[in-house]
Amino acid sequence: MGGTTTSAGATRATSRGRIDKRQAILDAAFTVFADRGYARAGVEEIAEVAGVAKHTVYNHLGDKENVFHAAMEATGNAVMAENVAAAEHLAMDGAADPDAVRSRLEDVANRLLVQCCDPRSWALRRLLNAESASFPDLLESVWGHGADRLRQTLADRMARLSLAGVLRTCDPVEAAEQFLALLTGPMEARSQFGTRPVPEAELRGVVNAAVSTFLRAFQSDHLSATASAAAS
Amino acid sequence: MGGTTTSAGATRATSRGRIDKRQAILDAAFTVFADRGYARAGVEEIAEVAGVAKHTVYNHLGDKENVFHAAMEATGNAVMAENVAAAEHLAMDGAADPDAVRSRLEDVANRLLVQCCDPRSWALRRLLNAESASFPDLLESVWGHGADRLRQTLADRMARLSLAGVLRTCDPVEAAEQFLALLTGPMEARSQFGTRPVPEAELRGVVNAAVSTFLRAFQSDHLSATASAAAS
Amino acid sequence: MGGTTTSAGATRATSRGRIDKRQAILDAAFTVFADRGYARAGVEEIAEVAGVAKHTVYNHLGDKENVFHAAMEATGNAVMAENVAAAEHLAMDGAADPDAVRSRLEDVANRLLVQCCDPRSWALRRLLNAESASFPDLLESVWGHGADRLRQTLADRMARLSLAGVLRTCDPVEAAEQFLALLTGPMEARSQFGTRPVPEAELRGVVNAAVSTFLRAFQSDHLSATASAAAS
Amino acid sequence: MGGTTTSAGATRATSRGRIDKRQAILDAAFTVFADRGYARAGVEEIAEVAGVAKHTVYNHLGDKENVFHAAMEATGNAVMAENVAAAEHLAMDGAADPDAVRSRLEDVANRLLVQCCDPRSWALRRLLNAESASFPDLLESVWGHGADRLRQTLADRMARLSLAGVLRTCDPVEAAEQFLALLTGPMEARSQFGTRPVPEAELRGVVNAAVSTFLRAFQSDHLSATASAAAS
DNA sequence: CATGAATGAGCATTCATTCAT
DNA sequence: AATGAATGAATGCTCATTCAT
Numbered sequence: 001m002g003g004t005t006t007s008a009g010a011t012r013a014t015s016r017g018r019i020d021k022r023q024a025i026l027d028a029a030f031t032v033f034a035d036r037g038y039a040r041a042g043v044e045e046i047a048e049v050a051g052v053a054k055h056t057v058y059n060h061l062g063d064k065e066n067v068f069h070a071a072m073e074a075t076g077n078a079v080m081a082e083n084v085a086a087a088e089h090l091a092m093d094g095a096a097d098p099d100a101v102r103s104r105l106e107d108v109a110n111r112l113l114v115q116c117c118d119p120r121s122w123a124l125r126r127l128l129n130a131e132s133a134s135f136p137d138l139l140e141s142v143w144g145h146g147a148d149r150l151r152q153t154l155a156d157r158m159a160r161l162s163l164a165g166v167l168r169t170c171d172p173v174e175a176a177e178q179f180l181a182l183l184t185g186p187m188e189a190r191s192q193f194g195t196r197p198v199p200e201a202e203l204r205g206v207v208n209a210a211v212s213t214f215l216r217a218f219q220s221d222h223l224s225a226t227a228s229a230a231a232s
Numbered sequence: 233m234g235g236t237t238t239s240a241g242a243t244r245a246t247s248r249g250r251i252d253k254r255q256a257i258l259d260a261a262f263t264v265f266a267d268r269g270y271a272r273a274g275v276e277e278i279a280e281v282a283g284v285a286k287h288t289v290y291n292h293l294g295d296k297e298n299v300f301h302a303a304m305e306a307t308g309n310a311v312m313a314e315n316v317a318a319a320e321h322l323a324m325d326g327a328a329d330p331d332a333v334r335s336r337l338e339d340v341a342n343r344l345l346v347q348c349c350d351p352r353s354w355a356l357r358r359l360l361n362a363e364s365a366s367f368p369d370l371l372e373s374v375w376g377h378g379a380d381r382l383r384q385t386l387a388d389r390m391a392r393l394s395l396a397g398v399l400r401t402c403d404p405v406e407a408a409e410q411f412l413a414l415l416t417g418p419m420e421a422r423s424q425f426g427t428r429p430v431p432e433a434e435l436r437g438v439v440n441a442a443v444s445t446f447l448r449a450f451q452s453d454h455l456s457a458t459a460s461a462a463a464s
Numbered sequence: 465m466g467g468t469t470t471s472a473g474a475t476r477a478t479s480r481g482r483i484d485k486r487q488a489i490l491d492a493a494f495t496v497f498a499d500r501g502y503a504r505a506g507v508e509e510i511a512e513v514a515g516v517a518k519h520t521v522y523n524h525l526g527d528k529e530n531v532f533h534a535a536m537e538a539t540g541n542a543v544m545a546e547n548v549a550a551a552e553h554l555a556m557d558g559a560a561d562p563d564a565v566r567s568r569l570e571d572v573a574n575r576l577l578v579q580c581c582d583p584r585s586w587a588l589r590r591l592l593n594a595e596s597a598s599f600p601d602l603l604e605s606v607w608g609h610g611a612d613r614l615r616q617t618l619a620d621r622m623a624r625l626s627l628a629g630v631l632r633t634c635d636p637v638e639a640a641e642q643f644l645a646l647l648t649g650p651m652e653a654r655s656q657f658g659t660r661p662v663p664e665a666e667l668r669g670v671v672n673a674a675v676s677t678f679l680r681a682f683q684s685d686h687l688s689a690t691a692s693a694a695a696s
Numbered sequence: 697m698g699g700t701t702t703s704a705g706a707t708r709a710t711s712r713g714r715i716d717k718r719q720a721i722l723d724a725a726f727t728v729f730a731d732r733g734y735a736r737a738g739v740e741e742i743a744e745v746a747g748v749a750k751h752t753v754y755n756h757l758g759d760k761e762n763v764f765h766a767a768m769e770a771t772g773n774a775v776m777a778e779n780v781a782a783a784e785h786l787a788m789d790g791a792a793d794p795d796a797v798r799s800r801l802e803d804v805a806n807r808l809l810v811q812c813c814d815p816r817s818w819a820l821r822r823l824l825n826a827e828s829a830s831f832p833d834l835l836e837s838v839w840g841h842g843a844d845r846l847r848q849t850l851a852d853r854m855a856r857l858s859l860a861g862v863l864r865t866c867d868p869v870e871a872a873e874q875f876l877a878l879l880t881g882p883m884e885a886r887s888q889f890g891t892r893p894v895p896e897a898e899l900r901g902v903v904n905a906a907v908s909t910f911l912r913a914f915q916s917d918h919l920s921a922t923a924s925a926a927a928s
Numbered sequence: 929c930a931t932g933a934a935t936g937a938g939c940a941t942t943c944a945t946t947c948a949t
Numbered sequence: 950a951a952t953g954a955a956t957g958a959a960t961g962c963t964c965a966t967t968c969a970t
Contacts, residue, residue, distance in 0.1 A: 035365055039271030043965065053931045055967085064965065130362030132425045133267055139424050147421055177418050178445050185413025189379055192371050193361045213410050216449040253954095275940065285956045287942085292954095296940065499829055503735030507944065517952045519946085528944065593889045594826030597731055603888050611885055642909050645881025650873050653843055656835050657825045677874050680913035717933095739961065749935045751963085756933095760961065935967080946956080 022060050025050045029057075029071035034123035038068055038131050065135070072127060072142045079121050080146030086111035087150055090157040101166050102215060109183055109207045116184050117203065122194025151176050167218045175218055182210035254292050257282045261289075261303035266355035270300055270363050301367070304359060304374045311353050312378030318343035319382055322389040333398050334447060341415055341439045348416050349435065354426025383408050400452045407450055414442035486524050489514045493521075493535035498587035502532055502595050529599070536591060536606045543585050544610030550575035551614055554621040565630050566679060573647055573671045580648050581667065586658025615640050631682045639682055646674035718756050721746045725753075725767035730819035734764055734827050765831070768823060768838045775817050776842030782807035783846055786853040797862050798911060805879055805903045812880050813899065818890025847872050864916045871914055878906035 028050035032041045043064055047054040061067045090108040115121060132139050154176035161167045167175065186206050191198045260282035264273045275296055279286040293299045322340040347353060364371050386408035393399045399407070418438050423430045492514035496505045507528055511518040525531045554572040579585060596603050618640035625631045631639070650670050655662045724746035728737045739760055743750040757763040786804040811817060820838075828835045850872035857863045863871070882902050887894045
């Protein structure tokens with residue numbers, strides 16, 4: 001991999017420069033779209049933020065609409081990958097110790113919540129929400145597999161927890177869905193749709209409340225007895 | 233004064249005509265804003281939909297931004313009033329019969345969900361979410377007291393259920409918050425941010441799941457025993 | 465007409481009210497036109513300043529253009545009357561004493577200059593100048609006889625001074641014209657077209673310079689000899 | 697500078713094209729502003745007259761107000777340069793022959809008057825007068841140094857004439873000011889603020905009268921004696 | 929490929945004017 | 950006669966997009 005000639009290096013550098021420029025445009029585009037909205041965002045400002053000429057944006061991505069789609073898809077993938085990665089932390093390598101379950105859930109809940117409260121995450125959801133009426137295909141291409149992947153990943157872990165006897169028998173998809181709802185639902189109001197940062201403490205409160213409620217509802221009965229005994 | 237019916241009628245008709253026209257503008261404005269977004273919406277189209285001249289809109293509301301604020305505030309109040317009314321159906325006039333509790337919760341959950349899935353409700357949330365970055369005061373003036381009123385109303389009922397021994401001792405605000413989260417959280421994904429209608433059956437499923445989980449987590453222990461026994 | 469005293473009184477009062485209102489509109493119109501220009505001035509603002517409803521302006525004067533013409537004519541007449549009155553102060557009741565001539569000229573020059581530097585005068589000239597291209601008839605109807613009347617009045621006095629042997633034989637109209645030119649010409653630059661007030665001292669300087677030059681050019685030779693002897 | 701390569705030529709052509717377009721816009725702008733006034737003038741018409749698209753005007757000059765300022769400044773400079781050039785013709789290369797002085801003054805007076813009666817000159821003054829209330833900085837930036845430069849140039853020549861014994865000892869600035877006043881003052885009324893052309897003959901009459909009066913007032917005494925003797 | 933100049937369409941807003949009361 | 954509401958036309962300005970270099 002090191003024996004490239006000069007010309008190859010130059011080519012790679014150029015191509016890398018092209019890729020970098022494209023990425024810079026996409027990043028800039030998402031930034032601008034994020035705090036102006038689709039309609040208010042100007043291609044010129046995107047170009048300025050990206051440090052390229054206006055027309056270069058057109059050369060690379062052809063269209064304002066396409067710039068939008070590409071930028072959304074790109075950051076959508078990035079955000080989703082992080083979310084799924086966070087969800088994958090919910091493993092079952094330990095024993096069925098009730099406290100361990102709780103702390104694991106809290107851990108993954110915390111990770112998920114931090115991801116969800118990331119400004120980029122809020123911006124993504126905001127744009128998705130705002131423009132899904134104007135661009136019906138947007139949801140499918142951006143959120144489409146992503147959201148499902150997160151829910152499915154979480155559902156997988158729930159299923160394994162259920163099989164392991166930690167959680168009671170239940171529909172794992174529903175459990176995952178409600179776990180996420182308990183987690184992210186309260187954030188919308190508290191963070192004012194992401195316009196105001198939520199203090200760390202409040203965030204922890206939400207995590208604890210969500211996990212507590214979730215466990216009360218889904219923990220196996222014999223465990224919940226011990227757990228509630230321990231909690232008291 | 234009051235002698236002639238005609239003059240009184242005429243006067244009232246005029247004044248009513250003005251009010252009607254203003255209301256027509258606000259309604260039209262919300263409709264147009266709802267499916268175009270703030271920036272894409274044209275004052276001209278609003279006027280057309282309202283059946284008035286473009287300038288009449290300016291005469292009544294002065295400014296596109298102000299039209300937006302007024303329209304949002306108006307439908308925001310309407311939507312919130314309905315939501316609160318739905319929440320107020322959660323009363324405790326019956327005995328502490330577990331089945332009664334469940335069916336009451338399901339009833340109010342259903343009402344709330346129907347409200348939340350109303351296209352106007354989705355549009356309101358979408359616009360609020362989309363434009364709260366551009367108009368920071370919007371949230372306060374539209375959602376501001378409304379959202380709290382819903383949560384507080386629901387919390388009040390939760391507190392009374394708790395006092396009556398139906399629900400276990402808990403923070404009623406948190407309980408209300410999570411009840412709403414379990415209810416509305418899953419809808420966001422299922423209805424694609426409100427762009428696709430959710431079939432009645434699926435809606436009922438969400439209601440049942442939410443109520444079930446909520447009861448499992450918050451019902452008093454001695455009742456939940458009987459309840460689960462009855463459910464099986 | 466005049467049958468009942470009451471109705472006549474009422475009528476007269478009403479009619480007076482009408483006249484007052486009309487005058488108020490014209491005054492307000494001139495004020496607004498003066499500091500906004502014709503095109504920028506709004507009928508609404510005129511109505512507000514006059515303290516009447518917008519449509520009342522139309523009732524009284526029919527048209528924005530007509531409002532403008534009427535307002536210009538009215539203040540034009542007023543300004544011109546004052547100017548002519550000032551010019552008429554140049555009388556020859558005294559003897560042909562050189563010093564008396566100078567002081568009389570200075571007196572009338574001062575009066576004329578004060579009139580010309582009146583904000584209303586500047587505004588009138590400014591509007592006349594600005595809009596005479598758009599309304600070709602304006603000059604005729606506003607300045608038309610007025611300007612001539614001033615020049616003729618002044619020329620009359622010059623002629624009498626000439627006949628009295630105080631001024632040398634000359635074309636009195638030309639003398640009047642140049643007298644006015646020497647007087648008002650320097651003011652244009654000094655007062656920045658009337659946008660900045662000219663200090664009293666500078667004003668006197670202009671008067672003195674104008675009168676001196678005028679006398680040097682137009683005083684009878686035998687008098688100018690004595691005058692210059694006296695001045696030295 | 698003759699051996700330019702093709703690329704240099706192309707570059708120059710392009711850049712010249714840009715400059716030409718900008719100049720075309722400024723010229724068109726002044727024309728339109730001149731016969732419509734600032735407020736009535738439309739950017740669209742300016743663009744049409746200039747033969748460019750409306751937005752090109754904005755690309756080059758950014759703003760209607762800025763278009764106005766730039767156009768005023770440009771023609772202001774041009775007009776003033778011509779005026780100063782005319783004033784500079786008042787030289788003293790000949791002897792102190794009274795007739796020579798008169799003819800020289802008449803020459804320069806004629807040149808100045810021709811400049812002042814140029815439609816562009818009238819338009820410039822009209823706009824300056826009309827809009828100096830709305831744009832207080834306009835006078836400074838357009839007339840500012842220009843008017844002074846003319847007066848100072850003329851004053852310089854007056855001073856040299858005075859030193860040469862042709863004119864009597866006097867304040868040269870005041871002499872210049874009054875010379876201009878005698879020249880341009882009468883034109884305002886006669887040309888109806890520049891709306892009607894003044895016949896050549898009348899123009900000469902004004903020049904002769906102005907020079908005559910000026911000389912009578914400012915020529916050295918011993919010369920004026922000979923001059924008046926010659927004139928009779 | 930990257931750029932700067934140019935374009936045409938679209939939009940919020942203002943204003944003189946008319947209608948109904 | 951006086952008013953307030955309503956209108957249609959006009960205007961400054963922005964923006965996505967294309968052309969020539």
